[in-house]
Amino acid sequence: MQSFPANPDSLDGPVTLVDDQGTSWVLHRKRVDLRVVRRLVKDPGTPVVWGDMAGIVPRPTTDAERPGLWIRIKGAYRGPGGDGSAGRYLAHEFRAESGRLLLYVEDDC
Template sequence: MELFPSNPDSLADPVTLLDEQGIAWVLQRRRVDLRIVRRLIKDEATPVVWADMGGIRPRPTAMAERPALWDRIKNDYRGPGGSGSTGRCLAHEFRAELGRRLLYVAEDC
């Protein structure tokens, strides 16, 4: 998975993420509401990417990792529905052809 020079939230549009299978994902929504984050984390058809180091070092997450990821995000989310400016996590929704969705969760250092 390609690296970003900074968190996708601060990049100019269009923001595209190329994954290991060569699929180009285009950023559709920044700072997704926490309720949508929860729904997408539970959706097996939606790939979830965890990006630490300020959101620039992404890696795909396995379904088995998602409950722990949700536990980490739900009380530390600074986007809509979260803890506000004190949170360390933000999530963004990317889309690919045929309406496929990808959840990109970035954690600040």
């Protein structure tokens, strides 16, 4: 999976992420509401990508990680419905041409 020059939240224009299987995902919504984050994290059909190093280094999450993701994110979410400026996570929704969704979580450690 390619890295970004900056976190997706700060990039202008069309932002595309190509995964290891060659699927192109286009940024659809930035800073999604915490309720949407919860729904997508808990949906096993939705891939979740973790953006390490302030969101610029994406890596797919594993099935083993998923149960703990919501717990980790919900108490420190910086986007709508979250803790505002005190949080360290932001999430964005990407879409593939097929209509599938991908959740991208920036970790601004």
